Amino acid sequence: MSPTKDRYHHGDLREELLRASLRLIDTEGLAAVSLRRVAREAGVSPGAPYHHFTDRAALLAALSTRGFELLGAALVSIRDTTTSAREALIEMAEGYVGFAREHPTYFRLMFRPELSQPHNHPDTEDAGDAAFAILEDTLADATRAGELPAEDAETLALAWWSLAHGLASLTLDGKLEARSAHMGTTAAALADRVTRMFADLIDSRWPQR
Incomplete structure (x- = not known):
């Protein structure tokens, strides 16, 4: 039995198809998929993917789902290894940017709903x-600790997400690197500086009670 057939026989074809999709996107772009x-x-045979994906959108949705799962796992790992909710929020924002830098293909696809059609794919x-809920849970920890006001938790969650996503997008577009070079620093250091400045602004607006 050939390696490909062996993978298919053991239920690994789905993973192989996802890996193949990532390779295509990396080398030729989304249009090639x-x-x-x-x-x-x-x-594998042209009909083999249809055992796992009904169409192109379902395949892209599966990749998006995997991306969100990887991001969620990264955020949980950061949250669980920090000593305070405030520090967790800072490091989670930095981790979000780091995820985009390390997994640009996943990141770009995760936020292209017109391609993955999440409204038709509830898993995505x-x-x-679930990934966003990790941020919300961390903010809830901060409010319980008296570090942030509970009445503004939802707004702050959106603000943190906006900050992290904006920095991540600037990183992938090469804008953050260009700006950091102009300022005599690195993109990672600049992202850290911006994030900590944002945290300081929050502290000044809502001093710990």
Whole structure:
């Protein structure tokens, strides 16, 4: 039995198709992805992907779901290894930017709903909500500790997400690196500085009670 057939027999074809899709996006862009092309890249018959994905959108949705799951795991790891909710929020924002830098293909696809159609793929929407819920839970910890006001928790969650996502997008577009070079620093150091400045502004607006 060939390696490809062996993978398919043991239920690993889905993973191979996802890996093949990532390779195609990395090398040729999203436009190159179709079920037929992915099948060829994975070395299987043209009909094989349809055992796992009904169409191109379902395949892209599965990649988006995987991306959100990886991001969520990274955020949980950061939260669980920090000593305070405030520090967790800072490091989670930095981790969000780091995730985009390390997984640009996932990150770009995760926020292209017109491609992955999360409204038709609840697993993708649930994974995105779960990742955001980690931030909300951390903010809830901060309010319980008296570090932030409970009545503004939802607004602050959106503000933190906006900050992290904006920095991540600037990083992928090369804008943060260009600006950091102009300022004589690195993109990572600049992202850290911006995030900590934002945290200081929050502290000044809502001093610890």
